[in-house]
Ligand SMILES: Nc1ncnc2c1ncn2[C@@H]1O[C@H](COP(=O)(O)OP(=O)(O)O)[C@@H](O)[C@H]1O
C-alpha cells in the first residue's frame with residue numbers, strides 16, 4: 282500500500298516533539314523494530330501449546346485432571362498466552378455449573394514479563410463486577426503456572442460469532458453498544474485494555490457481551506511491566522500513537538474499537554494490509570476505507586461514528602466510550618424505528 286501524502290496530522294502538537302523533529306527517520310526505525318519484535322512474538326505464539334498435558338490421562342490417575350482444586354472437563358480454546366479449560370470444582374465433580382479456567386502457557390510461565398502481565402490481569406479482574414466484563418472467581422498457581430478461574434461464557438467469541446451467526450444490523454449495533462458499556466466501566470477504573478479484537482470479546486448464548494483477556498491491560502495505579510521500547514498489542518488494531526511508542530490511553534482503545542466496528546459491520550478491515558509493516562504504515566498514514574462505501578445500505582450515522590473513532594489524532598476521536606454509546610444509540614433507535622433516547626421520533630433507515 283502507498284502511504285498517503287500527508288504531514289498534516291503529524292505536525293499537530295499532540296505528537297511528541299521528538300517525533301515531529303525527525304519523524305520520518307524515527308518512524309522507519311520504529312517500524313523495523315516493531316516488525317522484528319512482533320515477528321518474535323508471533324513465532325512464539327505460533328508454537329503449539331500442549332493442552333493434553335492437563336487433561337486426564339488414565340495412567341496418571343485423577344490427580345492429572347486437576348488444576349488447583351478444579352477438575353478439567355475439556356479444552357475450550359488456546360489463545361496467545363494461555364489455554365482455557367472447562368472445569369468443575371473438584372469437591373463437586375457432578376455439578377452442572379461449569380467454569381472457565383485460563384492457565385498461563387508453560388512457554389511463558391518462566392518469562393518474568395509474561396508472568397507479571399498475567400499477575401496484572403489477575404489484579405485487574407479481581408473485584409471487577411460488570412455485566413459486560415467477564416467475572417473472575419479466583420486465581421491460583423499450579424506447578425509454577427498461574428491460572429484464573431472465571432465465569433464460563435457458554436457462547437462464542439466475536440470472531441466465531443461473526444463467522445457462524447451472521448448477525449443482522451440490529452444485533453451488531455446491540456453488541457457495539459454493550460462493548461462501549463464494558464469499555465466505559467473499564468476506563469472509569471483507569472484501565473486501558475490495549476487488546477480489543479474479536480477474539481477477546483465473548484458473547485453468551487443470549488447475546489450478552491463479556492469483555493475478556495486483560496493480559497495486556499494497564500491500570501493507572503499498577504506499575505507498568507512492559508519493557509520500554511517493546512510495543513505490545515495486535516498490529517491490525519493498534520492506534521497510531523501506540524505504534525509511535527506513546528503512552529496508551531482510553532482513546533487508543535477507542536481507535537481499536539473503530540477497527541473492530543469496521544470489521545463487525547463491513548466484514549472488512551479499514552485498511553488494505555496484510556503484513557505487520559503494512560498495518561503500521563496504514564494506521565499511521567492511510568485514510569480508512571469508508572464503511573458506507575463497502576456497505577452502501579449502512580446508515581450514514583454509523584459510518585461516521587466508525588470514521589471518527591479511526592481518526593489519527595486522539596483529539597479528533599470521541600473522548601470517552603460513553604460518547605460513542607450516545608452516538609450509536611440513536612442509530613439503533615432509527616434502525617428499529619423506535620423513539621430515540623433523546624426523545625426524537627425516528628423512522629426506519631433502509
Ligand atoms: N470465560 C470464558 N468462557 C469461555 N471461553 C473463554 C473464556 N475466556 C476465554 N475464553 C476463550 O479462550 C480464548 C482465549 O482466551 P484469552 O483470555 O483471550 O487468552 P489469551 O490471553 O491467550 O489470548 C478466547 O478467545 C475465548 O474463545
Ligand SMILES: [Mg+2]
Nearest residue numbers: 360480481494
Ligand atoms: Mg486473547
